[in-house]
């Protein structure tokens with residue numbers, strides 16, 4: 001089933017007098033939403049005990065949880081010590097994810113730094129292959145890592161690069177951030193056909209099943225010459241993209257992604273707007 005929710009806690013959560021993650025699932029449910037993404041952006045700093053307690057609260061409310069791995073990950077890095085750290089950041093995220101009772105960990109694939117883009121991509125694929133070997137050896141096959149499309153042009157993660165990464169192993173899903181795609185292509189996502197082109201390319205590249213179950217981040221994002229500048233809210237009328245044409249495509253293709261709002265401070269409100277726009281299609 002298609003699911004909607006916020007990434008991180010937002011202004012509405014605080015305004016309702018909440019502060020702790022344990023209170024999130026009740027808030028999500030009260031707002032008519034389904035899922036939540038917990039960010040380990042600055043590192044995985046949670047004990048097993050706390051994570052399991054949070055996991056129980058999510059299970060009790062029937063709310064799903066995914067995690068976002070640390071931003072320090074770079075599978076295209078050349079330094080073996082840093083590459084090992086990349087693996088460990090993602091494994092630590094997957095461990096915490098298990099304690100939470102979730103199955104999806106999103107990660108930013110990496111950046112070429114000073115090297116040529118195609119060389120960096122080859123390195124990244126090789127590093128991903130070794131990572132996934134270890135992933136299966138260590139018994140992580142009940143979870144998925146989701147490779148995210150990136151908003152800054154100098155980051156690895158356009159649609160074709162994500163297709164290559166996702167094809168490395170069965171347990172890698174695409175995380176399509178449509179705001180990022182729109183930002184790195186200077187506003188190319190305008191109508192249904194623009195979204196259709198992305199979805200068709202993905203289905204062609206990684207197969208229907210992975211696209212049906214893909215992970216999605218959505219927000220409007222300000223962009224400039226280098227792509228992404230900053231996340232906006234649905235109140236923006238300048239940069240886009242708009243969710244409505246995507247909702248039509250998701251329904252037409254009967255896709256069932258997890259869709260997380262990454263709006264700047266209004267995630268739960270904008271997630272609800274997306275959910276309502278989607279279910280309008282079904283009537």
Ligand SMILES: [Zn+2]
Pocket residue numbers: 068106107108148
């Ligand atoms: Zn991300």
